[in-house]
Amino acid sequence: MKYILVKLMLFFGSAVFATVHTETLSEFEILAEQGDLNAQIALANAYRQGIGVSRDYKIAVKWFTLAAEQGDAEAQYNLGVMHSFGLGVFPDYKPAVKWYTLSAKQGNALAQYNLGRLYFLGHGVSENMNYAHMWAKQASLNGFVMAEKLTELLNELMTPSQMKEAHRLAEKCLQNNFNDC
Numbered sequence: 491m492k493y494i495l496v497k498l499m500l501f502f503g504s505a506v507f508a509t510v511h512t513e514t515l516s517e518f519e520i521l522a523e524q525g526d527l528n529a530q531i532a533l534a535n536a537y538r539q540g541i542g543v544s545r546d547y548k549i550a551v552k553w554f555t556l557a558a559e560q561g562d563a564e565a566q567y568n569l570g571v572m573h574s575f576g577l578g579v580f581p582d583y584k585p586a587v588k589w590y591t592l593s594a595k596q597g598n599a600l601a602q603y604n605l606g607r608l609y610f611l612g613h614g615v616s617e618n619m620n621y622a623h624m625w626a627k628q629a630s631l632n633g634f635v636m637a638e639k640l641t642e643l644l645n646e647l648m649t650p651s652q653m654k655e656a657h658r659l660a661e662k663c664l665q666n667n668f669n670d671c
Contacts, residue, residue: 515543522553530557531565538568538577547578558589566593567601574604583614594625595668602629603637610644619648623656624663624671 521529534553537546551572557565566589572578573586587608593601606626609618623644629637648656663671 522556525556525560527557527560527562530554530560531562534565534568547572549578551578558592561592561596563593563596563598563601566590566596567598567604570601570604583608585614587614594628595671597632599629599632599634599637602626602632603634603640606637606640610640619644619652620656620659621671623648623653624660627656627660 518529518533522533530553534550534557535541536543537553538550539545551569554565554569554572558569570586570588570590570593573582573589575581579585587605590601590605590608594605602625606622606624606629608614609622609625611617615621623641626637626640626644630641644656645653659671
């Protein structure tokens with residue numbers, strides 16, 4: 491029964507919590523504590539959005555962290571957002587960069603875009619136009635339209651030698667599945 495509820499919640503979204511009883515929430519928490527990735531993500535989203543429970547970013551961070559540590563790209567992206575904006579944690583771009591990078595390497599276009607922006611702005615990392623371009627371009631290739639605008643801006647700002655280096659870096663990183671990038 492528990493797994494059916496988790497699957498329904500993932501299929502229909504966190505709104506399922508609004509109609510689920512308190513004891514079911516406890517069952518989700520037990521599953522999540524036992525390491526169930528789907529339950530961790532469902533709880534994180536419920537607490538982040540305040541659906542069926544009081545909105546509590548600190549608890550959302552707890553569940554996103556457990557899911558992210560299991561390698562879930564969406565949870566890693568969400569942790570990046572939480573750290574970037576100080577939702578449930580002190581605002582800090584350094585951990586945001588860590589979580590965005592892990593998610594971006596798995597192909598999450600939003601994480602790639604945000605990582606490109608952080609490299610462009612020098613938030614949490616040293617300003618680096620080559621990395622900014624690489625991640626923005628990758629997000630663009632993965633269908634995130636706003637990344638195209640950032641890539642266009644970077645194309646205008648970068649010198650021809652910087653562009654050449656950015657393309658070399660992107661090629662190297664793609665060949666190595668973004669290891670050591």
